[in-house]
Amino acid sequence: MLQAPLILQEHSRCADCPIRHRAVCAYCEPAELVKLDAIKSYKTYKAGETIAWAGEPMDVIGSVVSGVATLSRTLADGRRQMVGLLLPSDFIGRPCRPAVAFDVVAASDVTICRFNAPEFEKLVRATPALERRLLDMTLDELDAARDWMLLLGRKTAREKIASLMAILARRDANLTQQTVADGILFSLPLTREAMADYLGLTIETVSRQISALKKAGIIILEDSRHVRVPDFVALLDEAGDDSDGGMVS
Amino acid sequence: MLQAPLILQEHSRCADCPIRHRAVCAYCEPAELVKLDAIKSYKTYKAGETIAWAGEPMDVIGSVVSGVATLSRTLADGRRQMVGLLLPSDFIGRPCRPAVAFDVVAASDVTICRFNAPEFEKLVRATPALERRLLDMTLDELDAARDWMLLLGRKTAREKIASLMAILARRDANLTQQTVADGILFSLPLTREAMADYLGLTIETVSRQISALKKAGIIILEDSRHVRVPDFVALLDEAGDDSDGGMVS
DNA sequence: CCGAAACTTTGATCTCGATCAAGGCGCAAC
DNA sequence: GTTGCGCCTTGATCGAGATCAAAGTTTCGG
Structure with missing residues (x-):
C-alpha cells in the first residue's frame, strides 16, 4: 500500500520543489533541507528528448517537478519496453550507482530538479535518515515493478x-x-x-x-x-x- | 552487472550460513556477524509449502540456504505470475516493512536461515553499513525486476x-x-x-x-x-x- | 486559410501462443 | 505385478492481439 503522497505544506521552503518532499524530505531534518537546497538546480527537457542513456555515467539524480518521464529499454530489433513511469514528485536516479540502468526519456516537456550527484551521495552517506528514506522508496519501486510484472505476464x-x-x-x-x-x-x-x-x-x-x-x-x-x-x-x-x-x- | 557472489572463505564462522555472506556480511564488521549469529535459526519447508502469504505480518527475514523459493501473486481467477526467484544465497523479506507483499512459496524443499525480525530491524537501524548494504541489494532486485519486465512484455x-x-x-x-x-x-x-x-x-x-x-x-x-x-x-x-x-x- | 506531419482510429487478415485433448513416463503404495 | 498420481510431451484447433493497410483528426508553421 502506497503511503499517501506528502503534500507541500510541511516546510514552507519546499514550495518551489515538490519533489524534495515526497522523495527526500519526509524523514529528514530541516538542516538537510538547507544542504539539499545548496546543491540543486532545475533543468527542462523537450518532449521526446533523451535525458540519459542506459550505461552512461550516473549524473541524473533528482526528481520530476512537472511533466512525465519514462524509463525504458530497447531490444536490438527495436522492440521497446517501458519499465517505469516518472510522474511529478517521483525520484529519478539510483543513489550510489555508477551508471544509469535504463534509458530515461521525456514523454512530455519535463522539468527536473537535479542534485549535484557526488555531493548528494556524500550527503546520503552522512545522513542515515536520508539513506533509510531511499531504501524505503526503493522498496516501493520494487513492489510497483513486481505488480507491473503481473500485469505484463498475465493480464x-x-x-x-x-x-x-x-x-x-x-x-x-x-x-x-x-x-x-x-x-x-x-x-x-x-x-x-x-x-x-x-x-x-x-x-x-x-x-x-x-x-x-x-x-x-x-x-x-x-x-x-x-x-x-x-x-x-x-x-x-x-x-x-x-x-x-x-x-x- | 551483478557483482560476483562472494564465496565463503572470508570469515570462517560463516561456513554454515552462505547467506550472510552475500546478503549481509559483505560490508559489515565482524562484530555484526556475532550479533546476527545470535538471532538466527534455520527452518526447512517442503516443496509446494507456502512460506508466507501476501498481506501477512512480516516475520520472514533471512536467506535461502538450499533449494528454491518463489515470489508470486495470483489473480482472483487463478492466473498466477511469479515475480521473483529465490535461489541459494538470495535474501528474503523486506526490511522494516510491516507486511509481506507477495506469496512466498517453496518450489523445492527449501532451507532458510531466518533472523528474528524485530531484532534484525533493530540491528539494521543501528548499523549504517547494514542499511547501505540492504539498499544496494534492493537496487539490484529492482534492476532484475525491470529486466524481467522487458522479457514479459516484449520477448x-x-x-x-x-x-x-x-x-x-x-x-x-x-x-x-x-x-x-x-x-x-x-x-x-x-x-x-x-x-x-x-x-x-x-x-x-x-x-x-x-x-x-x-x-x-x-x-x-x-x-x-x-x-x-x-x-x-x-x-x-x-x-x-x-x-x-x-x-x- | 493551406499543407504537412504527427497522432489516432478503424478494418482485414495473419500468427503465435492458449486451449483442449490424449498419451507417455517415473515413482510410490498396495 | 497393477493402480494411481504427478509431471511432461505432443497433436489439433482456437482466438487474442499483432501486422498490414487506409483514412480521420489535431497541431502547427506558413
Whole structure:
C-alpha cells in the first residue's frame, strides 16, 4: 500500500520543489533541507528528448517537478519496453550507482530538479535518515515493478488498459486533491505509443481497447487525451485486481 | 552487472550460513556477524509449502540456504505470475516493512536461515553499513525486476525460455565455480508449471519451446530436469538481449 | 486559410501462443 | 505385478492481439 503522497505544506521552503518532499524530505531534518537546497538546480527537457542513456555515467539524480518521464529499454530489433513511469514528485536516479540502468526519456516537456550527484551521495552517506528514506522508496519501486510484472505476464489487453487508467486517475486525483463528484477527470500524459510500450502492446490494440472501454461506458473520452471515469469501482473491476488497482512507486 | 557472489572463505564462522555472506556480511564488521549469529535459526519447508502469504505480518527475514523459493501473486481467477526467484544465497523479506507483499512459496524443499525480525530491524537501524548494504541489494532486485519486465512484455516464448536457461546456467556456474569444458551442465530447479508462471506462458508452450531449443541444438536435455549448454553464446543469442542475459538479483 | 506531419482510429487478415485433448513416463503404495 | 498420481510431451484447433493497410483528426508553421 502506497503511503499517501506528502503534500507541500510541511516546510514552507519546499514550495518551489515538490519533489524534495515526497522523495527526500519526509524523514529528514530541516538542516538537510538547507544542504539539499545548496546543491540543486532545475533543468527542462523537450518532449521526446533523451535525458540519459542506459550505461552512461550516473549524473541524473533528482526528481520530476512537472511533466512525465519514462524509463525504458530497447531490444536490438527495436522492440521497446517501458519499465517505469516518472510522474511529478517521483525520484529519478539510483543513489550510489555508477551508471544509469535504463534509458530515461521525456514523454512530455519535463522539468527536473537535479542534485549535484557526488555531493548528494556524500550527503546520503552522512545522513542515515536520508539513506533509510531511499531504501524505503526503493522498496516501493520494487513492489510497483513486481505488480507491473503481473500485469505484463498475465493480464489481457483490456485489463492492462483499465489498470493503467486506474493508476493515472489515482495519481491525478492525489495531485489535485479532487473529490469524486460526477466522476474523476484526468489527463493522459502519454501518447498511444508510450502506453503501448508501457503495457507490452501495440498502438492499435491500445486504441481499440480504449474504444471498447468507452463503448462499455467505463470511461468517457473528453478528447483523446482527457478521460472521465464515472464509476471508479467499475474501472477497478475491469482492471482485474482484487486489490487496489496497482501503484506507481 | 551483478557483482560476483562472494564465496565463503572470508570469515570462517560463516561456513554454515552462505547467506550472510552475500546478503549481509559483505560490508559489515565482524562484530555484526556475532550479533546476527545470535538471532538466527534455520527452518526447512517442503516443496509446494507456502512460506508466507501476501498481506501477512512480516516475520520472514533471512536467506535461502538450499533449494528454491518463489515470489508470486495470483489473480482472483487463478492466473498466477511469479515475480521473483529465490535461489541459494538470495535474501528474503523486506526490511522494516510491516507486511509481506507477495506469496512466498517453496518450489523445492527449501532451507532458510531466518533472523528474528524485530531484532534484525533493530540491528539494521543501528548499523549504517547494514542499511547501505540492504539498499544496494534492493537496487539490484529492482534492476532484475525491470529486466524481467522487458522479457514479459516484449520477448517471444522462445526468447523467454532461452533467457531463463541463461540465468539458471549462470547462477549454477557461479555456485559451483564450474568452468566451461564440454559445455555448462546445470539443473532446472523448477517444474514446467513454475517456469510457465515465471515467464508468463503456459506449461505446454514451455515444453514445446524447450523441445524446439533441443532440436535446434542450443541445449541438450540429459533428462527433463538437467540441461547441458554446449555453446553459451548461442544460448544468449536466442535470448535476444544484446547485453549479458539478465540477472536474478 | 493551406499543407504537412504527427497522432489516432478503424478494418482485414495473419500468427503465435492458449486451449483442449490424449498419451507417455517415473515413482510410490498396495 | 497393477493402480494411481504427478509431471511432461505432443497433436489439433482456437482466438487474442499483432501486422498490414487506409483514412480521420489535431497541431502547427506558413
